[in-house]
Amino acid sequence: MTATPPQAVATIAEVESPAPRRGRGKKSVWMFVAIVPFLVLVLLFNYLPLAGWVYALFDYRPARGLAGSKFVGLMWFQLLVGSETQVRQIIQVMANTLGMSLLGIASSILPLGFAVFLNEIKAPWFKNAVQTLTTLPNFISWVLVYMIAFSMFSSTGLVNSILIDSGLVTAPIKFLDTDQNVWLTMLAWGVWKTLGWGAILYLASISGIDPSLYESAKVDGAGRFQTMWHITVPELMPTYLVLLLLSVANILNNGMEQYYVFQNAFNKTYIQVLDLYVYNVGMTGNSLSLATAISMLKSVVWVILLLTVNAIAKRVRGTSII
Template identity: 70%
Template sequence: MSLTQGAPQEVLGTGAPPGTGPAESRTGGGRGRRRPTPSHRRTSRSMFLFVLPFLVLAFVFSYLPLLGWVTALYDYKPALGLGGSDFVGLQWFEMLFSSQTQLRQTGQVMANTLAMSFLGFATSLLPVFFAILLNEIRATWFRNAVQTLTTLPNFISWVLVYMIAFSLFSTSGLVNTTLHDWGLITVPMRFLDTDQHVWLTMLAWSLWKGLGWGAILYLAAIVGIDPALYESARIDGANRFQLMRYITFPQLMPTYVVLLILSIANILNNGMEQYYVFQNAFNKEHIQVLDLYVYNVGITGNSISLGTALSMLKSVISVALLMAANVIAKRIRGTSII
């Protein structure tokens, strides 16, 4: 009788059930895990050493400064130091909610912050459309030139941006001088030192500075779209606009949704550089976002403890928004962000 006949069969010398090879038998039916080889361990250590400098930078600049939160519990005086300052407990936090003047000012600051954030959300599709249209340019040299010219403003500091704005739109700038020479105006138009349309003005400068940079990620996502989708659509008679509408745009939506959900956690983080250089006595009420308000209270107003308390509340709210965004992402995409 052949050794392969009969039931039940076993692999000779292993005592394993049919269909189980020696390698699977040694690892418990494929459920075990192989021990990492020395070469794998060396590769893991090398990769960790590459990441280590960035972990150190994240710790130094993101986590180590959290030790300064303790100043929110003191009436901190820089000249006296923490040891010479009076401990006041939660006095600064109580002041944020007990003073009507403080509540009114904080409410205006939050209105400015949320308005700028929601305007950013409303225009967040512009980089998507710009990337799609840029991808449709057939002349490579022209596409590269447009992408370069629209990306360069991202690397210009806001101080230089304000210098450009002042040269163009101040009362003695190029625009007013040209309009006056052409006889179109007799009194200079006030573009910068006014409180009208401040939010839209700041949005326009942000779009000019960041549109090209924001489109880079979507251009990379377009490269990853399966070319077979376009070929099949062309065979069915789709034109270029239909390809953009029914293939490119839907394929970019997962990337857009992830970035939009992640930006919810930064809804209170507008930055301060742009608003700091553009602020003046005329528009301060409407241009002062939360980050700039914290700076003005802590540094300009010489109340570091109150500024720290405001910053702590902003961080707590941002973490709560991040957790909420994580839940939303899990329900929409089936997987969580963190």
């Protein structure tokens, strides 16, 4: 039996030994320093504003400040369920919120389908052009989107002008100043604005699919649609399910920018979602305390929904989403 030279033993020990703890600790410190700015932003914009919940316990008047406002306890929460008019209004607002959210969840399959078909385009220049044109609207503010909508669909807009000049109609069609099909109209504008952006995540997932699966399918004689249906779509379903569960958890968070710019006296009853209602109560109605109370209840319900969806995901997928 030949003895191992001391130099070889030292070399093997150096190769098999883990990295020095000091070096790993230094790397961890720098990684923590790198995320500190993001932690500060989360603290400032997500957790620090929670201190404003105290306004829900006061009859807050900006001119007097919090110290000069009267403490009313749970009066605003009782007002939400104590007035029949208030209850009817909240029921309508919740119906708008849930209706538009459910329509958005139902249309969440569109970015997946768009990504699948976009991936099948063979000409790189055409694929890049389509992806750019469909992603660009996401970077346009809702104010500009409404300007586009007003220029095209107002009573004096492009579409009505063409219809009247061609003799198809005798009076302008009210596309915007109406309470008809408000939910579907908002859904259509939302899909137009976010379709290309929503497909990016699915395109990234497609690039991670094992190419050998497609090669095996071609060897077995599968066509392009068979390959899409039996390989691409199943491989994207885990990503879709995670995004779907997150959408369900955020069912009360519609945002307000889109609905704020499109609201008017004709469609306000059906376009006012929960976030827009809180804004209108606090700013237009000059009742910041009541708006804070509504926002608090919304946050509590959102946390409950998030925990429920996370429990469902853990049971179904074996892993949680938070």
